[in-house]
Amino acid sequence: KAGVTQTPRYLIKTRGQQVTLSCSPISGHRSVSWYQQTPGQGLQFLFEYFSETQRNKGNFPGRFSGRQFSNSRSEMNVSTLELGDSALYLCASSLALGDSPLHFGNGTRLTVT
């Protein structure tokens, strides 16, 4: 069974640009969550989607947005990039049932210069 796939693995952008990250969940998983991981702030929750609807949102500015498609694939968009947006962005999928844990992808390493 294929795991969670995130593309691209690495990305370098300039301040002010925008970026779109992609996540393909494990087949059958309908919940997709996004996290930002930095050395200083640790793992911070961005948002969660379930069946194309945003169920939960973390404390990030509106420049961070996401969506989920009917096939459960998800995209995350960051507009007007800032230096502080440099981070590892992790996507995780789950069955969102009972005791199902999150299954994480390998992440997208975003560097903003």
Add this chain to the structure above:
Amino acid sequence: ELKVEQNPLFLSMQEGKNYTIYCNYSTTSDRLYWYRQDPGKSLESLFVLLSNGAVKQEGRLMASLDTKARLSTLHITAAVHDLSATYFCAVEYDMRFGAGTRLTVKP
């Protein structure tokens, strides 16, 4: 606001020793998760604890949950080098993560 606090944040152990990592959280939750992250890698699920008093064991790791005390523990028995990693606890609400405990096991 939900707070999830882990301690210690850094732990250096000798092989063969035992130690416990603690995870405190500030709001009611019946579900708590433990994850492991190796350097440069993604997170891997270790345990899902679903109710008060839940205890799960896998190899040299044992996790428990006390929902009344809002406390989970991850106990390491007879540590080996392969256990060196960062361990995170996460509480169901918003799947909020602790800061992580970086464990180094030395020979």
